[in-house]
Amino acid sequence: MLNRLWLLFAQVVTIFLAAWFITMILKPSWLNGIQSTSLVESITLKEGSYDSGHLSPGSYHEAVKKSMPAVVNIFTSKASTKSKSRKGSNSSDPLFKFFFGGQPPDEEPSSSLGSGVIVSPEGIILTNHHVISDAAEIDIALADGRKLKAQVIGSDPETDIAVLKIDAKNLPTPITLGKIESVHVGDVVLAIGNPFGVGQTVTSGIVSALGRDHVGINTFENFIQTDAAINPGNSGGALIDTRGNLIGINTAIYSNNGGSMGIGFAIPVNLAKQVMESIVSNGSVTRGWIGVEPQNLSKELAESLGLAGSTEGVLLSGVLEGGPADRGGAKPGDVLVGVNNQSTKDVRQLLNQIAQLGPGNEATIKVLRKGKSLELTLKIGKRPKPTIHGQAK
Known part of the structure; x- marks a missing residue:
């Protein structure tokens, strides 16, 4: 009988000690006379109010919202996958890298990628000649996810401009063409494209210089220079002003390693428009x-x-x-x-x-x-x- 009572007493004490130990670890404040081990019992946070009717100061959201739907991704399958050198490149000097991506993911039906800009409701797209040169097939991915086949209206290798056309209903609103006369050195500009195939991306910078020639990229040169970050896959994408108007077609960067070093070049909108109109009217550019x-x-x-x-x-x-x-x-x-x-x-x-x-x-x-x-x-x-x-x- 005494053994049974002793065993019961030992079990009760063990359960009590276990409960006390667990409470001390998890809820020390429950134990009378024992203070909490927490250094801070409560904190006060100040959260900013959200007003959907106002943008953050200095935001370029409206410009991007206006122009981004008109920027498309271009996927091409090449007739030949052999790499081609571009004039202006030198193996020992910094290279002019054209923003043209390499092999995209396996699930993509194309071998190379770039960007383009819808400039008219008829489905006319401006891009670079080097994006679509020697392409066997050209697929266009719209911002809303649709994929369409494109046909080449014409291209001009000497300015690196190409004109494509797609046929579809309810196309995105075409981008508004800006005036090159309104562009000044020091203006904020935004580059929109599909760098490395990650999807539509916006970067910002300023106009570093206007009228850049003697660069050795194209035969006819009159580039806008910018430090907006632009990378492979941005070829043919839009360079816009803070009003959302197209002021240039991104074409190349000056780089030692293929990445952005703050020296990018875009074909000005007036030259791109002139070449496009000549191609649409005559199929080529006459000089x-x-x-x-x-x-x-x-x-x-x-x-x-x-x-x-x-x-x-x-x-x-x-x-x-x-x-x-x-x-x-x-x-x-x-x-x-x-x-x-x-x-x-x-x-x-x-x-x-x-x-x-x-x-x-x-x-x-x-x-x-x-x-x-x-x-x-x-x-x-x-x-x-x-x-x-x-x-x-």
Whole structure:
């Protein structure tokens, strides 16, 4: 009997101690005379109020909301998967990287990706030529998730602009084209595209420079430079202002490692619009041509020709026999210093001046020949398609 009572007493004490131990660990405040081990018994938080009618100060949400639905993702399957080098690249120098992604996920039906912008309710899309060049199939993914087939209306390798068309009902509202005259260095700009295939992404920066040429990317260059972060997959995407208007088509970055280093280039909207309208109307872009082989006039070259070292112009090192310049009286060794009363400082400027003159029009060029100034009248010809070995002037 005593053994049974002792066993019962031991069990009760054990249960009591266990309960006391557990309470001390989990709820010490329940034990009379024992203070809580918590350093802070309560905290007071201040939470900001939410007003859906007001945006955060400095927000660009409205600009993005207005323009983002018009930016599309472009997936292409190439006829050839071999990599192609682009002019302007050098294995030992920083490279101009075109924002064109590599192999997308296996479930995607395409091998490469880029971006584009819907610019009209008829389904016209602006993008880069290098995004769709040699593509066997082109698929467009809209912001609402729909996927459509696209056809190429035409493209212009010399400005890296391509025009596509899709057919579908209830397309997103086209983006509004801005005016390049309203763009200034220091303006805030936003880049929209599909970097690395992760989906639509917006980054911000400023306009770093306008009218960038001599970059070595395209034949005809007049780039907007920006430090907005843009990466592979952004090719053909939109560069917009803070009003949501399109001011450029993202094209390339200057980079040592392929990632954004704060130097990006976009084709200005006025040039893209001009090329697009020509492609839609004629299927291609028609430019002027005079048939010369120009060479930049250095100080040493000018002095060797008996000219002042400060002379600005272009040396005609070759003139195509029977071409517009030859028929107008130009000769190898002439130094071309002006076109239609506008000075010509270098080859790039001469190329742009002549290209803007329509075939069949007349132009007056000013040349220096053996110390004498001459004015020659040329009938502008049609610029041939670019060749692999060089560009026609």
